[in-house]
Amino acid sequence: MIVKTNPDEFQNYLSDASNYQGTAEAVYLPESERELIELIKKCHTGKTRITVSGNGTGLTGARVPEGGVVISLEKMNRIMECHESEQYLRVQPGVILKELQDYVEEKKLFYPPDPTERNCFIGATAATNSSGARGFKYGPTRNYVIGLRVVLPSGETLGIERGEIMASGFTFSFSTDQGTKYEFSIPRFEMPDTKNASGYYCRADMDLIDLFIGSEGTLGIITELKLQLLPAIENILSCVVFFYDEEDAMNFMNDVRAATASDAPVQKKNIAARGLEFFNKSALDFLRPDYPSIPPNACAVWLEQELPDREDEITAAWLQLILKHHGDADTAWLAVNDRDREKFKDFRHAISWKVNDYVARRGLRKVGTDVAVPLESLRPFYQWMIDLVEKSRLQYVVYGHFGNCHVHLNMLPEDQNDFMKAKNIYAEICREAIRRKGTVSAEHGIGKMKRDYLMMMYGEQVIREMAGLKIVFDPGRILNIGNLFEEKYLR
Numbered sequence: 001m002i003v004k005t006n007p008d009e010f011q012n013y014l015s016d017a018s019n020y021q022g023t024a025e026a027v028y029l030p031e032s033e034r035e036l037i038e039l040i041k042k043c044h045t046g047k048t049r050i051t052v053s054g055n056g057t058g059l060t061g062a063r064v065p066e067g068g069v070v071i072s073l074e075k076m077n078r079i080m081e082c083h084e085s086e087q088y089l090r091v092q093p094g095v096i097l098k099e100l101q102d103y104v105e106e107k108k109l110f111y112p113p114d115p116t117e118r119n120c121f122i123g124a125t126a127a128t129n130s131s132g133a134r135g136f137k138y139g140p141t142r143n144y145v146i147g148l149r150v151v152l153p154s155g156e157t158l159g160i161e162r163g164e165i166m167a168s169g170f171t172f173s174f175s176t177d178q179g180t181k182y183e184f185s186i187p188r189f190e191m192p193d194t195k196n197a198s199g200y201y202c203r204a205d206m207d208l209i210d211l212f213i214g215s216e217g218t219l220g221i222i223t224e225l226k227l228q229l230l231p232a233i234e235n236i237l238s239c240v241v242f243f244y245d246e247e248d249a250m251n252f253m254n255d256v257r258a259a260t261a262s263d264a265p266v267q268k269k270n271i272a273a274r275g276l277e278f279f280n281k282s283a284l285d286f287l288r289p290d291y292p293s294i295p296p297n298a299c300a301v302w303l304e305q306e307l308p309d310r311e312d313e314i315t316a317a318w319l320q321l322i323l324k325h326h327g328d329a330d331t332a333w334l335a336v337n338d339r340d341r342e343k344f345k346d347f348r349h350a351i352s353w354k355v356n357d358y359v360a361r362r363g364l365r366k367v368g369t370d371v372a373v374p375l376e377s378l379r380p381f382y383q384w385m386i387d388l389v390e391k392s393r394l395q396y397v398v399y400g401h402f403g404n405c406h407v408h409l410n411m412l413p414e415d416q417n418d419f420m421k422a423k424n425i426y427a428e429i430c431r432e433a434i435r436r437k438g439t440v441s442a443e444h445g446i447g448k449m450k451r452d453y454l455m456m457m458y459g460e461q462v463i464r465e466m467a468g469l470k471i472v473f474d475p476g477r478i479l480n481i482g483n484l485f486e487e488k489y490l491r
C-alpha cells in the first residue's frame with residue numbers, strides 16, 4: 001500500500017473544489033478491501049481519525065481532513081463485473097464516473113446519474129447521493145444502487161443487497177458478516193418533499209442500503225457497489241434556447257414540467273424532458289467571454305429529451321412551445337450528434353467550474369446555494385432571492401436544475417468583506433427555503449461547510465439523534481468526523 005507521509009506529497013488531499021482547507025498526518029492508498037480493513041483496525045485500536053477521500057470534486061469540504069489520516073480509494077478502481085443481460089455492474093469505489101459511463105455505453109447500456117462534474121469517484125457519488133441534469137427524469141444515485149459492501153469503523157464488513165435488510169418501523173436489526181448484532185432505532189423527522197441531500201435518509205420501514213447512501217462517509221467506507229443499468233438510448237434531443245425575458249423562460253419551464261408530468265401515455269407524449277436546466281442573464285454574461293455566440297441580454301434553458309421514435313412530431317411540439325414563450329428559435333443551439341451534446345454538457349459544467357475558480361483565485365470559499373423548494377414556491381422564492389442579492393450589490397450568477405426546483409445562486413465576492421456579506425445572504429436564503437418546506441442541500445450534501453444550515457433545517461434535537469446514529473456504527477468516533485454535525489454532538 002502506498003503511504004504518503006511527506007506533506008509536500010499530499011497537499012492536494014487537503015482541500016476540495018470548495019477550497020475548504022484542512023490538515024492531515026499521512027495519506028494511505030489501500031489497493032484492496034483486505035488492506036483497507038487492516039488499516040481501519042489499526043486506526044480503531046489507536047483511535048486515529050480517518051477521513052475518506054474520493055476525487056476531491058465535492059463542494060462542501062466533506063473529504064477535507066481535520067487532522068488524523070486520509071484514506072484515498074483511488075487504487076480500488078476496478079470494474080469487477082458487467083452483467084449485460086441482467087443489466088447491472090459491480091465496481092470498486094475508485095472508478096471514475098466518466099469512465100464508468102463510457103464503459104457501459106460501449107455495451108449499449110446506460111447509467112443515468114450524472115453529476116455535472118464527472119471526474120468524481122463512483123463510491124463518492126453514492127456517499128453523497130449525487131445527481132445532475134438527468135435527475136429530472138431519473139432521480140439521484142440512490143435509485144441505481146442495488147448493492148453495497150461497506151467496511152464499518154470497527155473493521156467489520158456488511159454486504160447489503162437492496163430489499164434484504166428492512167427496518168421494522170423505525171428499528172433496524174441485523175448482523176455484520178462477522179456476526180456482530182446491530183439493533184437500533186433511527187431518528188424520526190420529516191424529510192422535505194423535494195430533491196434532498198441534507199443529512200441521513202430516515203424513513204419508516206426503510207432499506208438499510210438507503211441509510212449508507214448519502215451518509216457522507218460517516219457510517220462506513222463503501223468498498224464495492226452494485227449498480228442498476230438501463231438499456232442505452234441512442235437518439236436524444238438536446239437544445240439550449242435563449243430567452244430575453246426571465247418570465248418567459250420560467251413560464252416555458254412550467255409548461256415543460258407540466259407536460260412531462262402529465263398522465264398521458266409515454267408513447268403519446270410529445271414533451272417529456274429528461275433534463276431542464278436554467279441559466280440567468282448574469283450567468284450567461286459570466287460565460288460569454290468563453291462562448292461568444294451567446295446572444296446579448298439573454299437567459300437560457302438547456303433541455304434534453306429522449307427520442308425513441310416520432311422525432312419530427314416531438315421536435316415540432318418543442319418548437320411550438322419555444323415560440324409560445326418567445327424563445328429565440330434562430331439563435332438556439334441544437335445538438336445534432338453526440339459531440340454537440342458533449343459540448344452542451346461542457347457548457348453546463350463551465351459555469352460551475354468558473355465560479356469555483358473565481359472564488360479560489362481570490363483565496364475565498366464558494367458561497368453558492370444548493371437549495372430546492374416545492375414547485376408552488378419556486379417562482380416567489382426565486383424572485384425573493386434575486387431581490388435580496390440585488391440589494392446587497394454583490395455580483396452573482398444563478399443557474400441550476402430548475403426542472404427539480406433546485407437553484408444554485410452563487411455570489412462572487414471580491415474580498416473578505418464581500419465574503420461575509422455573501423455568507424449572511426446565504427443563511428437568509430437557507431432560512432427562507434426551510435420556511436417554504438424546502439431543503440438547504442438538494443445534491444452537494446452538508447460536509448463541513450453547511451452544518452449550521454442542517455441544524456437550521458432540522459433543529460438541535462434531530463442533529464443529536466443523527467449524531468447518536470453515527471455513534472452506533474462508530475463508537476470510537478474516528479470516521480469522517482466533522483461531516484454533517486459538529487464534533488461536540490458526538491460527545
Ligand SMILES: Cc1cc2nc3c(=O)[nH]c(=O)nc-3n(C[C@H](O)[C@H](O)[C@H](O)COP(=O)(O)OP(=O)(O)OC[C@H]3O[C@@H](n4cnc5c(N)ncnc54)[C@H](O)[C@@H]3O)c2cc1C
Nearest residue numbers: 054055056057058062116120121123124127130131217222
Ligand atoms: C464543477 C462542479 C460541478 C458539480 N456539479 C454537481 C452536480 O450537478 N450534482 C452533484 O450532485 N454534485 C456536483 N458536484 C459535486 C461533486 O462532484 C459530487 O458531490 C461528487 O459526488 C463528489 O465526488 P468525489 O469523488 O470528488 O468525492 P469527494 O469530494 O472526494 O468526497 C465526497 C464525500 O464522499 C465521501 N466518500 C468518498 N468515497 C467514499 C467511500 N468509498 N465510502 C464512503 N464515503 C466516501 C468523502 O468522505 C466525502 O464525504 C460538482 C462539483 C464540481 C466541481
